[in-house]
Amino acid sequence: MKNHILKGISFVFHPLIMPLLGVLFYFSKTPRFIPEPVRNAKIFSIVILTIILPILLFFLLKTINKVNSIYLRSTRERLIPLFINCVIVLLILLRVLPSNEIFELYYFFLGILCSTLACFFMAVFKVKASIHMIAASGFFMFAVALGIHYQININGTIALMMIVLGAIATSRLHLKAHTNQELIIGMLTGLFPQLLCMNYWL
Known part of the structure; x- marks a missing residue:
């Protein structure tokens, strides 16, 4: 039972959904007026590009034997x-x-790009970092940056995310997918680009 729960945590909080969660969280908290058709179009595009397209490409890569599992061990x-x-x-x-439309989300995805590039170059040099921790952190x-930027109380979100981060780390350790060091590297790789990008919009 415990094994199934921890596997479920890794699946539910898969890195593919984190960019979408960031977009949804932004739209739920921003005081800026953004027309609903624009919001829906952005969300739809993010779902297609960050979830559906990567899944389709994964199955293509698996068919040609370039990957073995969705966890990229x-x-x-x-x-x-x-x-x-x-x-x-x-x-x-x-x-x-683009940066001239919703600059907060632009820099959020710029941070994601920097984290992904860092993870790519680490993989080139045979260094493995937890992609789950990169995405979640x-x-x-x-x-946290949005809470500071808009001066809103997101203590509940912070507490929940700390629990989620702990659950993800526990799950990855229990499943022997990562070591403690790989989890820490992943967390730092996710945090630092967002911290650096905060300087441009916070």
Whole structure:
């Protein structure tokens, strides 16, 4: 039972959903007026590009034996998916969330791009970082920044995300997917780019 719960945590909080959670959190908290059709169009585009497209590409890569599982356990397996993800995020920055429209989300995805590039280069040099922790800690830092930026109380979100981060780390350790060091590297790789990007919009 415990094993199934921890596997479920890794699945529910998969890195693919974190960019969408960041977008949804932003739209739920921002006091700026953004027309509903614009919001819906942005959300729809993010779902297509960050969830549906990567899943389809994963099955393609699996068919041609470039990856074995969705968890990308080896650094070699990670190279092509991470490179593809960098291209997708760059496309989002150029076409979906340019800096002159919603600058907070632009810098959120710029941070995601930096984290993904860092993870890619680490994989090139056979260094493995937890992508789960990269994605979750990046979202956590963005949520904290939004709370500061808009001067709103997000203590509940912060507490919940700390629990989620702990649950993800426990899950990855229990499933022997990562070591403590890989989890820490992942968390820092997710946090620091968001911290750096905060200087440009906070």
